[in-house]
Amino acid sequence: MGLKSSLHNFKEKNKDKKWLPAFSAIHTFLFLPNETTHNGTHIKVADDLKRTMNTVIMAMVPCLIFGMFNAGYQHHLAFGDIQQATGGFFSSAFWTMDNFMVGFWKVIPLVIVSYGVGLAIEILFAMKNSHEVEEGYLVTGMLVPLIVPIDTPLWMLAVAVAFGVVIGKEVFGGTGMNILNPALTIRAFLFFAYPTWMSGDKVWVEGAVERDQMIAAGENLDAISGETILGSLAQNKEVGYEVMDMFYGLIPGSVGETSVLLILLAGLFLIFTKIGSWRIMLSSAIGALVMGLIFNGVVSSGWITESSKFYGLMSTEFWHHLLIGGFAFGTVFMATDPVTASQTNKGKWIYGFLIGFISIMIRVFNPAYPEGVMLAILLMNVFAPTIDHYVVQGNVKRRMKRLKVKTA
Amino acid sequence: MGLLSKKDAALIKDPLADNNPITIQVLGICSALAITAELEASIVMSISVLFVLGVGNVVISLMRNIIPSKIRIIVQLIVVATLVIIVDLVLKAFAYELSKTLSVFVGLIITNCIIMGRFEAFALGNGPWKSFLDGIGNALGYAVILIIVGFFRELLGSGTLLGIPVLGDPIEKTGLYSIGYENNGFMLLSPMALIVVGIIIWVQRSRNKALVED
Numbered sequence: 001m002g003l004k005s006s007l008h009n010f011k012e013k014n015k016d017k018k019w020l021p022a023f024s025a026i027h028t029f030l031f032l033p034n035e036t037t038h039n040g041t042h043i044k045v046a047d048d049l050k051r052t053m054n055t056v057i058m059a060m061v062p063c064l065i066f067g068m069f070n071a072g073y074q075h076h077l078a079f080g081d082i083q084q085a086t087g088g089f090f091s092s093a094f095w096t097m098d099n100f101m102v103g104f105w106k107v108i109p110l111v112i113v114s115y116g117v118g119l120a121i122e123i124l125f126a127m128k129n130s131h132e133v134e135e136g137y138l139v140t141g142m143l144v145p146l147i148v149p150i151d152t153p154l155w156m157l158a159v160a161v162a163f164g165v166v167i168g169k170e171v172f173g174g175t176g177m178n179i180l181n182p183a184l185t186i187r188a189f190l191f192f193a194y195p196t197w198m199s200g201d202k203v204w205v206e207g208a209v210e211r212d213q214m215i216a217a218g219e220n221l222d223a224i225s226g227e228t229i230l231g232s233l234a235q236n237k238e239v240g241y242e243v244m245d246m247f248y249g250l251i252p253g254s255v256g257e258t259s260v261l262l263i264l265l266a267g268l269f270l271i272f273t274k275i276g277s278w279r280i281m282l283s284s285a286i287g288a289l290v291m292g293l294i295f296n297g298v299v300s301s302g303w304i305t306e307s308s309k310f311y312g313l314m315s316t317e318f319w320h321h322l323l324i325g326g327f328a329f330g331t332v333f334m335a336t337d338p339v340t341a342s343q344t345n346k347g348k349w350i351y352g353f354l355i356g357f358i359s360i361m362i363r364v365f366n367p368a369y370p371e372g373v374m375l376a377i378l379l380m381n382v383f384a385p386t387i388d389h390y391v392v393q394g395n396v397k398r399r400m401k402r403l404k405v406k407t408a
Numbered sequence: 409m410g411l412l413s414k415k416d417a418a419l420i421k422d423p424l425a426d427n428n429p430i431t432i433q434v435l436g437i438c439s440a441l442a443i444t445a446e447l448e449a450s451i452v453m454s455i456s457v458l459f460v461l462g463v464g465n466v467v468i469s470l471m472r473n474i475i476p477s478k479i480r481i482i483v484q485l486i487v488v489a490t491l492v493i494i495v496d497l498v499l500k501a502f503a504y505e506l507s508k509t510l511s512v513f514v515g516l517i518i519t520n521c522i523i524m525g526r527f528e529a530f531a532l533g534n535g536p537w538k539s540f541l542d543g544i545g546n547a548l549g550y551a552v553i554l555i556i557v558g559f560f561r562e563l564l565g566s567g568t569l570l571g572i573p574v575l576g577d578p579i580e581k582t583g584l585y586s587i588g589y590e591n592n593g594f595m596l597l598s599p600m601a602l603i604v605v606g607i608i609i610w611v612q613r614s615r616n617k618a619l620v621e622d
Contacts, residue, residue: 153588167603171610193594 052338053138055275059266060142060333063256066249068107070259071150072099074252078205089248089261103150107255110145113154117161118144125170136175136182136339137165143183143333146256147326147374148190150205152197160189180381181340184330184374191371199371205252228252228325246323257329260322267332276336279345280352284331285322287356292318295364313364321360330373331355340381344391351387355380419541423549430553431609432619435521440554441601443513448570450558452499452506454551456514458544460491461523465543468531475532484527485518492517522550557604565595 073094076082082093118137144161168185169178191198228251241251249259257263270276295314298304304311322328335341335355342351355376362372429435436457443449467487468475475483496514499507507514517523526546531539562568567575567584576583578591594600613619 153590155588156590159592167606171606189594192597193592194590195593197590 050138052275053136055273056139056270056333057142059269059275060139060146060256062262063146063259063266063329064107064111064142066259066262067146067255068103069095069099070249071103071106071255072096072101073103073250074150074205075099075102089250091250094250106150107145109154110148110152110157110255111142113157114144114161115141117158118165121162121165121170122174125174129174136169139337140165140183140186144186147183147187147254147329149198149254152190156190156194156197160186160193163189176339178339179385180378181334181337184334184378184381187371187374188378191374243320243323246320251324254326254329257326260328263328263332267328270332270336276332277338277341277348277352279348280336280341280355281331283349283352284335284356284359287353287358288321288327288360289318289356290353291357291360292316292321295360310364321363325363325373326371327356327359327373330359330377334373335377335380340384342384342387342391344388347384347387347391350391351380351384354383416538416541419538420545420548423542423545424552425549425612426616426619428549428553428612429522429525429546430550430605431612433522433525435525436550437602437605439513439516439520440550440557440605441598443510444554444557444601444604445561445565445596446509446571447555447558447562448506449509450554451551452503453510453513454547454554456492456495456499457517457520457522457550458547459495460488460517461526461543461547462540463543464488464491464523465526465531465539466536468527469534469536469539472532480532481524484524487527488518488523522546553605553608556608557601560604561595561601564592565600567591 073082076099077084115137118141122137144157144164148157164182164186168180168182169175172178245251247260249261251258267276267281271278271281295316296318299311299315304314308314316324331352335352342348355373357376358379359372359376362375364372366372423429426432430437430440439453443453464487468484471483492515495517496507499510499514526543530542534542559569562570563574567573567578573583575589576585578585
């Protein structure tokens with residue numbers, strides 16, 4: 001008897017117990033699918049859409065918690081309340097309750113708005129089209145707060161979520177039919193609609209924008225600047241962070257994207273549970289490294305000099321590109337979205353490679369849009385069906401040839 | 409309607425809704441995307457197209473029996489080009505600033521698919537009065553969409569209408585801006601015009617299911 005059925009029997013036995021709703025909530029969360037086969041010789045697995053989604057969410061939770069700590073840490077650091085944490089990931093100056101609470105009160109509203117607006121629209125469309133509410137938004141709703149700057153105004157987030165869910169998903173027919181990743185559609189909307197809130201050196205530190213407005217109003221305060229590493233590099237400035245800080249994530253950035261360590265663990269977890277495609281993750285890392293190597297080659301062969309505006313980003317050591325910006329987060333959580341990625345194995349290699357390749361290219365050549373990974377994934381989302389088409393056609397052709405050789 | 413017969417009235421009414429050149433026939437999209445960031449530009453563009461299409465349809469219709477069919481496209485082009493040059497010069501003379509905003513798009517009325525489409529599909533086979541009504545109707549259908557798109561893009565993108573601030577001052581933080589509202593920069597970019605046109609198409613087809621194609 002499998003775990004699934006024993007849990008089911010347990011539920012049947014305790015039908016009239018008062019605490020059962022609590023149990024069934026968790027049971028539903030982890031195991032209960034929206035459609036299962038009950039008889040006949042079918043393959044039975046506990047993996048369904050909801051389970052898949054929940055696994056991804058579980059993988060994101062560490063990033064979320066870390067993001068809360070980091071938001072507070074960056075805030076206190078920029079305001080001069082604390083010294084830079086030494087000792088890396090386990091530094092006690094980082095994991096303080098004080099840091100956590102600052103981040104907690106900023107991040108939780110983002111999560112609530114993201115889920116509230118998104119689910120309301122999903123329910124509206126579900127009622128209108130009279131089908132069950134699909135689980136598609138569970139992951140999107142969690143991704144969104146992780147990929148926006150901490151100070152994003154809530155109403156902007158609400159507008160963007162409404163846009164992303166309606167235009168990015170529902171017009172195509174809802175979960176499973178969308179061409180573009182909804183979370184990235186939301187991020188892209190925010191980025192193009194409200195660029196001042198999405199880039200620059202103010203938005204990454206909680207309170208920096210407010211402080212700026214106070215200074216503009218004539219108060220005598222120090223301006224707060226918390227530039228991201230990509231931002232500094234794009235301006236050919238020195239980066240004040242150690243490589244290990246980038247890896248651990250003690251750097252300014254969007255809420256959940258900074259800690260490559262946690263994202264890596266989440267990626268391994270997703271690969272282990274067979275939810276995320278290791279082909280896509282690996283190939284986009286390779287793509288990014290190749291592009292990084294090409295740029296490094298350009299710099300070392302002396303084709304561009306320090307006066308070039310691309311110098312800062314081009315001369316960045318190629319493997320640093322994997323650590324900075326949203327690359328790691330995008331690769332693990334967004335590029336692998338099974339709906340919008342390529343479906344064929346060979347297609348996944350091509351798709352992933354091009355994501356890595358293009359994101360570093362955009363990052364270097366267009367410093368105004370440092371979010372190369374966002375644009376690269378959206379672009380490749382559009383091309384994924386085309387890639388699949390040619391992979392399948394190639395396969396068909398090869399088999400036809402084999403057939404001809406055999407029959408001839 | 410006393411002035412127009414039922415059939416003639418349909419020539420004007422149909423393109424306004426159920427046979428709209430932009431949302432149903434999906435013609436003339438290029439200019440709808442390019443110049444609708446401001447309401448004023450949309451209106452001027454609409455008037456220009458109204459003139460060119462109204463007059464052009466009549467001219468082509470008058471000449472329809474003497475145009476050799478082999479060279480009819482060239483003749484049509486000459487007619488449009490002449491009319492467009494008139495519009496362009498008038499704009500330069502009386503609304504210079506605006507003509508700079510519209511820049512090449514006035515010239516590009518020549519290539520506007522709606523105009524060549526109406527010449528080919530209607531004016532070549534109908535009398536001048538009918539052709540005139542058809543031209544006016546289609547230009548108005550075009551204008552309606554342009555003005556709707558221009559209205560939303562300027563209102564949400566710049567917070568103004570016809571250049572007049574209606575939502576308050578974004579720099580002084582008055583009106584809506586005082587509670588944290590900000591202009592949506594995406595609205596000023598062309599992709600958003602496509603999305604707004606898409607939403608209009610969506611609304612229109614969900615109100616009238618007969619328009620939905622398979």
